[in-house]
Amino acid sequence: MLERQLRRYHPRFQGAVCALATRHSRVADLATSFPALLFALAVPRPGLDAARALAHVIDGRALAEVAAAADVPMWLRKLPPEAFARPIPRLPDGELFRRHIANHLPRSRKLSPAWLQIVARVAELAHEPAAVWIAREFLREPRHVNPERLRLVSLWSWFSSQPATLGHYLIDKPWTPDVHIGPALAAADDWRTMIDLHVNLGYRPIADMWLKPARVAGYDFLPLSSIVAITDEAVAMSNCVRTYGNLLARNRSRLWSVQRDGARVATLELGFRCGDPLPCIVQLKGAGNASASRELWWAARQWLNTHDFSQINLERRACDRRPLDRTTWLSLWRPYWLAKRRLPEWLPIAPSLRALSAL
Incomplete structure (x- = not known):
């Protein structure tokens, strides 16, 4: 039974998972009791030291304590081994989030890897309510949730909850948890159109209209x-x-x-x-x-x-000869940079057509 369970992990990581499982019977038990935790210990994400969590497992500590040491949310316990196709990213684990995400866990093993990455991505780019929302929408209409569109939708949902910002002012239809993915994509596209107009023209009117009124x-x-x-x-x-x-x-x-x-x-x-x-x-x-x-x-x-x-x-x-309006660009994105405490490579401080088109 253990071998069959271990074979359910992604082929690229089966070797690492199997090697770790053979180190101790308590570690091997994780393949059945907490597949995500075994995977996180065998394939830790960059910057995560799994040694302390692994020692807790061997010492027989409670799963919750081990999971906390490995920075693995307990709600991942219900996901199958097939869900883990890459190192597990940081994920929300607040009490309210755990209650809500439990209603939208994937039943399909095939959909599980994409579902997990999409939820993690939106949680990182936007906020926890949006992560729960995209978890629901992906299960409802998986073909309509394009990973390449998550950046724009996440920004739109984040600014929807920031009323004192330029980004919020440019939104015609704000994000709400009950919106479906189709209308959400359309509203995010409309928002991007307004961003494009503002960063292209800036605050000053066009001086030369060619003709006269x-x-x-x-x-x-x-x-x-x-x-x-x-x-x-x-x-x-x-x-x-x-x-x-x-x-x-x-x-x-x-x-x-x-x-x-x-x-x-x-x-x-x-x-x-x-x-x-x-x-x-x-x-x-x-x-x-x-x-x-x-x-x-x-x-x-x-x-x-x-x-x-x-x-x-x-x-x-x-x-390549038309600079975007720097003042508008900084005013637009500064609240997001400060809230996330970073300058993403895809959203640089210097305005560019590449960054604009990548939204």
Whole structure:
């Protein structure tokens, strides 16, 4: 029976586990009574000295005392040997967490390794309630929980509980424990869009909008030159102009609101097409991206043609030549750095496109 139980451990670590189990009968008993503890002693995570915990086992100390010495939560006792495919990371072990996580332990041996790593990752990046939440959601819809998306979802859930931060201010739909993974991913993506807009444009309005505001044929052409103006337009017109931070920062696009008698009727995008070095109307859409009328298109063309393009700075910036706004970047992430007491490699103090795209 012992041999059969030991063979259930991951092939890569079976040798180490078996070698440790042969050292003493009490150590071998852990294969059945506490598979996670045996694994943690045989394959300790970096920085963990398992010698004291191992001595406790041989001395016949209580499992709880041994587990504490090995920094292994007691709630892991219910997980099968198949759950451990790499050294066990640090995991929450508070009383409230133990009660909640007990309701979401995996029954599938196949899902156990991924479940454990996902719970540990979210606990590290976010907080204990989010770790319990992702434990539930992974068991409910495992195919929808992509490990590569955990970083963004964890940050979103963490800032959802930090009301005095810029990160919280940028959240439209905050995380709650009852949200399902699909809506959570969508809300986190919306939050990332707002982050992108803010770190690309910063706090200052766009100084050069290429063209000038004017009234033509009863329509007012008004610049969307600030984050507030762009966000208000996106909400009022149900469109995606909040995703234009990159293009605006690189001087490749400009956004305008078209209004009549104070009411918004369309959103206009200026940009470049088909190798033309001069800007043209790329898009002119009504609310919800509805088609604009022929009359409105004619007014927009007239407005465009009143300008002297030779006087406009149309130099377009390459991706590597447009710095992100450092002040916004620091203001955004400083609360997270301080709370976690570290600067993650993937979230450096210097803003970068690589770090932004890795969220």
